[in-house]
Amino acid sequence: DGGITQSPKYLFRKEGQNVTLSCEQNLNHDAMYWYRQDPGQGLRLIYYSQIVNDFQKGDIAEGYSVSREKKESFPLTVTSAQKNPTAFYLCASSIGAGTGELFFGEGSRLTVL
Amino acid sequence: GQQLNQSPQSMFIQEGEDVSMNCTSSSIFNTWLWYKQEPGEGPVLLIALYKAGELTSNGRLTAQFGITRKDSFLNISASIPSDVGIYFCAGSTSGTYKYIFGTGTRLKVLA
Secondary structure (H helix, E strand, C coil): CCCEEEECCEEEECCCCCEEEEEEECCCCCEEEEEEEECCCEEEEEEEEEECCEEEECCCCCCEEECCCECCECCEEECCCCCCCCEEEEEEEECECCECCCEECCCEEEEEC | CCEEEEECCEEEEECCCCEEEEEECCCCCCEEEEEEECCCCCCEEEEEECCCCCEEEECCEEEEECCCCCEEEEEECCCCHHHCEEEEEEEECCCCCCEEEECCEEEEEEC
């Protein structure tokens, strides 16, 4: 089935550790996105990528990093510089940046202990 | 970041009732999307709209792209308990990279 796969579903991290969230899509989409969702705040854009080997900061990129070495993969690293990393993270993709249907993965919940 | 105005914020309805919600924007969009999200899960795309005035259905769900291109509406007919969740809209414009999201409508259905 075509779709977006995020892993892990749940992740626990100690303060000071970096963690990487995986996102893989088999929809052949050029554009991929990472959003953060906090209770009562809606979706906030962390990073987006319009094409392989290119990515841009979103509204809340500080403390996060990404790479786009393959069309189907867009991993997100939450670094120790992120002050409040506990959140629900969503990966999404669309055929082009801001174009057409936007599909989401199932999400990854990160908890910092 | 920018958010779309979505109303109502929450609704408590009886099973079998119809539901209406809407999103408004200060900007013109050429794509409107409607999603449902359940707790701990990713949003699921329900309906996509691409043309002003377009009316599209997906089962008991019907959505419309407003004529002004600044608003969109979602209706759910004959609600059932599994309709419970948060519904939100999203809009985008060609040439930008962004999707702008609504604030969400929390729906609860009383059996």
